[in-house]
Amino acid sequence: MSDAPKVNLPQLGLMRRFLRANGWSSQSLRNGALELFTLPGEGATALEIVLPANSTTVDADRRLMQALRTLAGLVGREIEWVAHDVAMFDFDIVRARLPDNMVLRDSVSLNVAERFLRNARRLLGSAAAAELKRSIYVEDNQIVGAEYVNRCRFGHTFRGSFGFTIESEAGPSPAALDEEPGPVPFERRVIERIAKGLATLERAALLQSHEPLIEMAAQGFNVNMLDDFTRLLGDSSAAKITFDITLTSAWPAPHGLQLVSEVPGSVLPLVDAAVSYLKPPSFSDIETIVGKVIRLETRENPADLLHEGTREIVVEGESQMRGPTLLRVKLVPHSYLVAVDAHRSGQMIKVVGLVKRSSRGNLMASAEEFSVI
Numbered sequence: 001m002s003d004a005p006k007v008n009l010p011q012l013g014l015m016r017r018f019l020r021a022n023g024w025s026s027q028s029l030r031n032g033a034l035e036l037f038t039l040p041g042e043g044a045t046a047l048e049i050v051l052p053a054n055s056t057t058v059d060a061d062r063r064l065m066q067a068l069r070t071l072a073g074l075v076g077r078e079i080e081w082v083a084h085d086v087a088m089f090d091f092d093i094v095r096a097r098l099p100d101n102m103v104l105r106d107s108v109s110l111n112v113a114e115r116f117l118r119n120a121r122r123l124l125g126s127a128a129a130a131e132l133k134r135s136i137y138v139e140d141n142q143i144v145g146a147e148y149v150n151r152c153r154f155g156h157t158f159r160g161s162f163g164f165t166i167e168s169e170a171g172p173s174p175a176a177l178d179e180e181p182g183p184v185p186f187e188r189r190v191i192e193r194i195a196k197g198l199a200t201l202e203r204a205a206l207l208q209s210h211e212p213l214i215e216m217a218a219q220g221f222n223v224n225m226l227d228d229f230t231r232l233l234g235d236s237s238a239a240k241i242t243f244d245i246t247l248t249s250a251w252p253a254p255h256g257l258q259l260v261s262e263v264p265g266s267v268l269p270l271v272d273a274a275v276s277y278l279k280p281p282s283f284s285d286i287e288t289i290v291g292k293v294i295r296l297e298t299r300e301n302p303a304d305l306l307h308e309g310t311r312e313i314v315v316e317g318e319s320q321m322r323g324p325t326l327l328r329v330k331l332v333p334h335s336y337l338v339a340v341d342a343h344r345s346g347q348m349i350k351v352v353g354l355v356k357r358s359s360r361g362n363l364m365a366s367a368e369e370f371s372v373i
Contacts, residue, residue, distance in 0.1 A: 007079055009064045010086040012055040018089045019049065019067075021250050033057075039074075047074065092170045092191040093155070093246040096120070097163035098238050112236060116164060117154065118324050119232035124166070125149045126224035127190050127197075137223040137280050142323065148190060170248050188251050197221030198243045199258035201229070204274075205267040213274035223278045226271050231362070233265060235326055240264040272356075288352045289327055289364075290373065291317015293343040298336065311336040313343075315351060327355065328363045335370040347372050 010018075016035070020026065024037040029050070037049040049067045052060045068086070072079040096116070102108055128145030129138040138144060155165035170188045184192075197220035204212045213226065221229060233241060245259040253259075295314035313336070315327045329351055331339060342349050352369040355362050 007065070007068065007083050008087065009061055009068075010083055010089075012051065012060060012064065014089050015051060015064060015067060015086055017250070018086045021089070024049070088167065089248055089250060090169055090171060091153075091167040092188060092248055094166045094168065094191065094194065095163050095244040095246075096166075097242040097244065098236065099240060102238060113164075115235040115326070116232065119228060119235055120164065120166060121149055122323060123194075123225060123228040123232055124152055124168075124190075126222070126228050127194050128186075130222040130225060131186065131190050131193055134218070135222065136217045136278055141224045148187065151187075170250055184251055188247070191245065191247065192254060192257060193220060195245050195257055195259055195261075197225060197229075198245075198261035198263060201263045201267050201271070202258075202261040204270050205264050208266075208270070210270040210273040210277070213270065214277055217274070217278055223275055226275050226278075230268055230271050230275075231325065233263065234268060234362070238265065286353065286368075287319045287355050287364075288350060289315055289317045289319045289325065290348060290350050291315045291327075292346065292348060293339050296336075296340060296343055313339045315349065317348075325362060327351075329353075329367055329370075330363075330365050331367060331370060335367060338370060338372060342372050349373065 016026075016037075019037045024039045026035050026037045028034075029036050033053050035051050035053065037051065039047040041047060047070060049070050051063055051067060054060070057063075068079050068083050071086075072082045075082065098108060098112075102112065122142065125142045125145030125148070126138070128148035129141035130136075132138075132144055151169050153167040153169075155167045168187055168191050170191075171185045196216060200212050200216040200220045204210060213221065217223070217226075240262055242262045243260070247253045247259070292315065293313050294316045297313070298311040311331050311333060313329050313331060315329055316325075317327070318324050339349065341347075350369070350371050350373050351364065351367050353364040353367040355364050
């Protein structure tokens with residue numbers, strides 16, 4: 001019995017496109033029954049791969065496996081990783097790695113995972129809307145970007161340092177389909193925008209200045225994306241997140257594009273400053289959040305209505321502006337008593353007020369309205 005790892009063979013069409021996009025020339029053999037791919041080498045040496053015309057051929061799997069072995073030897077990687085690269089040829093990959101102190105036995109808490117994926121989805125939607133509208137602020141950005149987000153996929157997490165993998169379909173290159181080169185597809189431009197924005201966040205943190213974020217708002221993270229990133233990093237409770245982007249070779253990458261960025265939590269006040277500068281004058285921070293009280297916090301006697309003190313709750317709910325969100329709310333004594341009863345009975349509440357961003361997440365320092373619904 002063989003101890004060799006099981007390899008998931010890629011589709012024949014993907015292998016053809018992968019080879020062509022990576023410099024292999026092709027010619028037909030045996031009246032079109034086979035296709036010979038050749039990669040020029042040093043001197044007279046050249047590598048050759050022979051593929052069948054269609055996947056129903058008896059030896060199709062054998063020839064695909066031989067092609068993978070040839071590619072693995074060429075690049076010096078394990079064959080299963082080469083197979084994965086070919087299978088993902090139509091996708092750009094975004095990996096986000098959390099700090100080791102948040103990881104236990106290659107896993108993180110469900111709350112962290114759920115919030116991260118929810119906020120990552122919003123960030124992708126805002127990136128698509130920003131690229132479509134080419135504006136530093138887009139109304140109804142999640143609606144505009146929804147079609148793109150629904151085509152993205154969540155991939156395997158990777159071992160060692162826990163991370164999330166998002167796969168964005170980039171489509172086959174014109175060269176791989178024997179067509180004239182055309183413009184870079186929209187999906188690739190979205191990922192390039194995200195890469196530029198992440199690199200700018202890293203630079204802003206290093207300089208401790210929000211100026212780079214303002215300067216790059218048209219090409220990188222616009223107001224919506226900056227807002228979404230605040231939630232993504234703040235809700236994760238991570239001191240930093242490392243992002244690593246892999247672009248498919250189906251399309252040439254812009255020269256000098258930074259694909260690995262480490263973004264620390266210290267950037268959040270700078271993001272707040274950039275958003276305050278960039279957001280339209282008509283943009284209102286007054287929000288209505290509907291949800292449930294999930295945490296209560298006070299050092300005072302909850303029933304003592306005469307002692308102001310500090311009374312804070314955490315609400316998990318939704319707002320029209322933010323979608324699903326976690327919100328810290330500071331309450332006056334009589335509203336805090338209402339929150340205690342709502343928490344005890346599991347009732348829904350509504351809170352209205354000005355929401356500010358901070359390194360600890362979203363905060364409503366003074367609720368204009370608080371009620372049970």
